[in-house]
Amino acid sequence: MSSPASNVRYLSWATMVLDDSPDVRAAGYAASDGTDPAVWREGIARALRSMSSAVACDAVSHLEARGGADSRQLLVDALTATRSGLTPVWIRGGIGTLDCARHRADPDVPVPPVLPWSDEPAPDGFAELLYDALNQLIGEGRRRVQRARRDPRFDQTPAPGTDLVGWADHEAALVAELETVTLEDCRESARGIAGTGVVHPALHRHLQRNPDVASRLAAGLTPLQLVRFEAEPDRGGLGAPSLIWHHRELAVDLRVLVDASARIGVARPYDAVAHVVFSPHSLRPTDPALAWPLFVERPDRLDDALGLAVPEVTPTPHELTIALGILEQMPVLPSRYLPLVSRVAVDGAARPRAAARQVIERHGNPVRVATGGLAHGRAGVRASAASWLQQLDAVQSLPDVRRAAAEERSAAARASMRAVIDQLSRRTASSRPR
Known part of the structure; x- marks a missing residue:
C-alpha cells in the first residue's frame, strides 16, 4: 500500500499544505519555492485558518523559516482572525521570532550550561x-x-x-x-x-x-x-x-x-513552554530564576510580553509583570531593555511598576529614574516618583523633590511630596554627626 506522500504528484500545492498527512504537507512546503506567489499566499492563508491545529502549526513554521515582510504580514492577518485553540499561540510565536531575528544571545549575559534529562530504562517490573x-x-x-x-x-x-x-x-x-x-x-x-x-x-x-x-x-x-x-x-x-x-x-x-x-x-516546543510561563491560567507562577536562561538564548516571547515585539498585540499586565521578573533575575540586564523598564518603573500600572522598580534597583540607577519621574505630565506619577525616592532613602534627591513640590499644581501631589521631604529631611538630620 502506497503512503500518502507517494501520491503528491496528483495534488495541487494548495491541497498539499492542507492535507491531513504531515508527510504530504512537508512535501508541499519543500516545493514552495517554485509556486506562483498568489497561489502560495492563498494556500498559506487557508492553512493558517485551518481547523486542524497541525496544519496551522506547519504553516506558521514554514513562514517563520521563510522570513521576510510577506511572511510576517500573513501571520499578522491570521492573528487578527484567529481567537481559539493553540493556533494564536503559534502565530504570535512566529511573529515574535521574526521580530527578534536581529537579536542573538547577548554575549554580556553569561548563561549557565544546560543539562538535559537523560533517557533511562523503565524500572524493573x-x-x-x-x-x-x-x-x-x-x-x-x-x-x-x-x-x-x-x-x-x-x-x-x-x-x-x-x-x-x-x-x-x-x-x-x-x-x-x-x-x-x-x-x-x-x-x-x-x-x-x-x-x-x-x-x-x-x-x-x-x-x-x-x-x-x-x-x-x-x-x-x-x-x-x-x-x-x-x-x-x-x-x-x-x-x-x-x-x-x-x-x-x-x-x-x-x-x-x-x-x-x-x-x-511536541509541536513548537519553545512556544509550548513559553505559553505556560506567561499563561494567566497557571496555578503558580514560574520561578524567574529558572526561566531567564531560556529567554536570554531565545528572547522572542520575552520581548513580546514586554511590548518590544509583536506590536499588534498589547501585553497584559500579567505578562508584563512576569517578563519584568525574568529580567530582574538576569545577572546582567541587556541594555536594550533599560528604556522600557525605566518607563514602566515610573508610569506603569501598579503591579508591573513594582516589578520594574525591582529591576531598576538591581540593574540600573533607581535614584536617577525616580528623579526623572518628578517631571512627568501626570500628578499621580510625580507623587509616586517622590514616594519611590523616599523608599530608596535617597537623601541626595532632596533638592529635586523640593523644587518639584514648589512647582507642583496638584494639591494631593504636593502634599505627598512634602511628606517625602519631611521624611528625607529627618533622615538627613539623624545621620549628621553630633
Whole structure:
C-alpha cells in the first residue's frame, strides 16, 4: 500500500499544505519555492485558518523559516482572525521570532550550561505493575457497570453522539478498550517511557481518569519518563503535556523542559513552554530564576510580553509583570531593555511598576529614574516618583523633590511630596554627626 506522500504528484500545492498527512504537507512546503506567489499566499492563508491545529502549526513554521515582510504580514492577518485553540499561540510565536531575528544571545549575559534529562530504562517490573493496574481498573469498571445496570435510577437514554444506551454502556465500552491491552502492550509502553517504544494510547486516556492509579505507577519514574508516560501521541504533539504545566514542582531550568518537549514530539516546543510561563491560567507562577536562561538564548516571547515585539498585540499586565521578573533575575540586564523598564518603573500600572522598580534597583540607577519621574505630565506619577525616592532613602534627591513640590499644581501631589521631604529631611538630620 502506497503512503500518502507517494501520491503528491496528483495534488495541487494548495491541497498539499492542507492535507491531513504531515508527510504530504512537508512535501508541499519543500516545493514552495517554485509556486506562483498568489497561489502560495492563498494556500498559506487557508492553512493558517485551518481547523486542524497541525496544519496551522506547519504553516506558521514554514513562514517563520521563510522570513521576510510577506511572511510576517500573513501571520499578522491570521492573528487578527484567529481567537481559539493553540493556533494564536503559534502565530504570535512566529511573529515574535521574526521580530527578534536581529537579536542573538547577548554575549554580556553569561548563561549557565544546560543539562538535559537523560533517557533511562523503565524500572524493573514496570510492565508487570502496569498490567496489574490495568486489571485492577478493568475489575473496578466491570463492577461499576454491573451496579449501574441493576440500578433503575441510572439514565438509560442513548449517550449524545453514540449508539450507547446510557452511562452503563458507555462505561462498558471504556472497559472493553482496556481489555484489548495485553502484557506485551505494557512491555512496549515500558520501552516507550524510555524513548525506545510507544506508550499505548489507551493507557493515556484511562490513567488520566484514574489519578490515584497513575500516581502509584509514576512514583518510581524519572521526570523524562513521566513526560513520556503522560504525553498523548494521538494528539499529534499539540500542546505541552501536563507535567510541563506543573513544572514548578520540578524546579528545573526551562531549557530542559523545551528539550524534553521536543524529544516527545511536541509541536513548537519553545512556544509550548513559553505559553505556560506567561499563561494567566497557571496555578503558580514560574520561578524567574529558572526561566531567564531560556529567554536570554531565545528572547522572542520575552520581548513580546514586554511590548518590544509583536506590536499588534498589547501585553497584559500579567505578562508584563512576569517578563519584568525574568529580567530582574538576569545577572546582567541587556541594555536594550533599560528604556522600557525605566518607563514602566515610573508610569506603569501598579503591579508591573513594582516589578520594574525591582529591576531598576538591581540593574540600573533607581535614584536617577525616580528623579526623572518628578517631571512627568501626570500628578499621580510625580507623587509616586517622590514616594519611590523616599523608599530608596535617597537623601541626595532632596533638592529635586523640593523644587518639584514648589512647582507642583496638584494639591494631593504636593502634599505627598512634602511628606517625602519631611521624611528625607529627618533622615538627613539623624545621620549628621553630633
